[in-house]
Amino acid sequence: MIALLAEVPYWGQSLLRVLGGLVAVLLPAGTIVYVFLFKMMSFMQSRLGPMEAGPYGSMQLFAEVGKWLQKEDIVPDRADARIFKMAPIIVLVSTFLLVVVVPFGPEAWFTDFETGVFYALAVSSISVLGILIAGWSSANKYSLLGGLRAAGQLIAYELPMVLAVMGVVIQAGTMNLQKIVVAQNTGSMFGIDAIGHPYVISQFFGFIIFMIAIQAELTQAPFDMPIAESELVSGYMTEYSGFRFLIFFIGEFATAGVFAMIASVLFLGGWGVPFTWFGWTSVDDVANWMNIVGPLIMFTKMMLLVFVIMWIRFSYPRLREDQLQRFAWKGLIPVALVNIMVTAILKVVF
């Protein structure tokens, strides 16, 4: 794989990387929208969902994109036009920055970054900036309220997310996402190495906290106050139309996909299969076909996690802003801190 790539000129490699990034972000986003938003939600609500465009409505998303692209790009009179136009792009860019460090196979990665976890958590909060300026620059009271709620919420839930990941970092002893995957698949539990050592088992509380935190980071119900369509019309997105709304929309589901990928890397063993199954001992032994199968395994795990996120989204009512903050500061953060402490002690003991 690497040898193949080396023959391609540098600009070609870069182009391939960019295309790969687009596929890694947009393909999951499209699949999530169709499978969960269009179909699963419809079945939960005893209806069929889109059925006309393509077989079982599978082309519906393209129809929607076509519709949005045709719409007028409206900027409100009193809006701060330049910043208003920039905001959705900032939100989407943070998703692309996030996917850069996710490993998809033994050699299928965009960059093998030594402090990947740190980087991922850092760039994931860039989207707050986009949402805040979207809310502020729209010159709309609902947008302003939505933007402020989003800022408060995303900052509050960043913390439990970081703390939950700390447990994994302590256990794996590295911040490199690739090495975290390898550590899970080569590991063993109580001497049994049949399924490796996925951290979802030893870091169960960390996993739960992480999933709750990403639910909030993605502003999905029950944490969807920044959008809160019955209160704030559509929160910070109220004034956006046409392709700028489309970018927000894609950003929402693309980020759901990427966060689910990171969760599967950190807790579910990422692209790997337990190395003992095929007699591999380290990442260098791993067969080449894992570069193809690995992404598929990742995709499956991502869909599983996104299913859980969407399942909760479609069945829960929304919390109130103060209840949400209380839940983060009084519930999640103390539990996460205790989790780190216990993990650290056990790490030293064993």
Place this chain on the structure above:
Amino acid sequence: MTMLGDRQQLSYIAAQAADARLNLELETEGMTLNIGPQHPATHGTLRIIARLDGEQVVWAEPACGYMHRGYEKLTEVRTFPQVTTLVNRIDWLGSFANEVPFILAAEKLMGVEAPPRAAYIRTILFELSRIANVTLFLGDLGVQLGAITPVFLAFRDREYVLNLIESATGGRFHPNFDRIGGLKDDLPAGWIDETHAVMKKLRGFCDQIEDLLFGNEIFQSRTRGIGVIPRDVALQYGLSGANLRASGVDWDLRRDQSLPMMWNKADWKVWTHPDGDSFARCWIRLQETRESTKIVDQLLGVIPSGPIMAKVPKIIKVPEGEAWVSTENPLGEMGYYVVSRGDLGPFRVKIRSASFNNISITPWLLRGVYVPDIVTILASLYFILGDIDR
């Protein structure tokens, strides 16, 4: 309208003054938020003007009249049978129930009474329109609080009831089926068995909503203790229907009033709740839907045979006089004060609709709550815009 007790008025003024002082000292300025006329939470064109301090409401007032259609005036240029077409558009989700009190008032003036079979069918259709109305409320409640699934289940199950109403009356939403002295038609064949089946389905729907929504912890934390209306305040503001019963007042016109309707022939219960909060109001409506299905089931079994129209002249002239009839409609007490001068049509009609009074409590209720709670409280008070503005 008496609004507040002296102490409440004083504390309100004091709060306002303190707020103004604070704003002066900190040089902070509140924000006026117009919720509506076009807003997803008001399902219609109600406008709530709210003065906000952060996310807290300092002062709020409903502004209605965006959908005023002038029904009281329009009735004066209609004949009596034509009025039902108008009035069943007041509360458009439970239309048949709007026709009944007007027809009863006209019958009272004329001194005719519908034959028993017609009275039974009237009562059944009245309860069916209540079920259709409140079913949608139960689903909509979820949407207002951010749960999007229940509303689709509500729409699905309401459709069964609407189909029943359509097959009996010919109109899904606006039956216009009631006549002075009886009903337009008899029930179609097989309707009774079908209705029994649908009532069973609706009881299943109530259980489902109770599981999905009322048992949910987030739902409870969003509604319990939010928008508490004490018993005396509820009475002062003239609330009626489930909003009043949720404040612990045992008052139901179906039971407390003797009208030529057949509610007293069935065995059912008037539910009250001591809390008076949003949860209580929603819960009362859920229980009432269950009771309504019971009423329908029981009355279906005992419908007598006989004519469905009393003897009334072809051209109806209502003798001179005045009559007031009100019934317990899905939204609360709905009444008509009909004045006749012996003509083909009424001389004057005053309509007392429930939502107008129910919504008048919002300035008192919304003070000091958070923005998300505005939505909870409005949803739990349950109003239909047509019923406010008429």
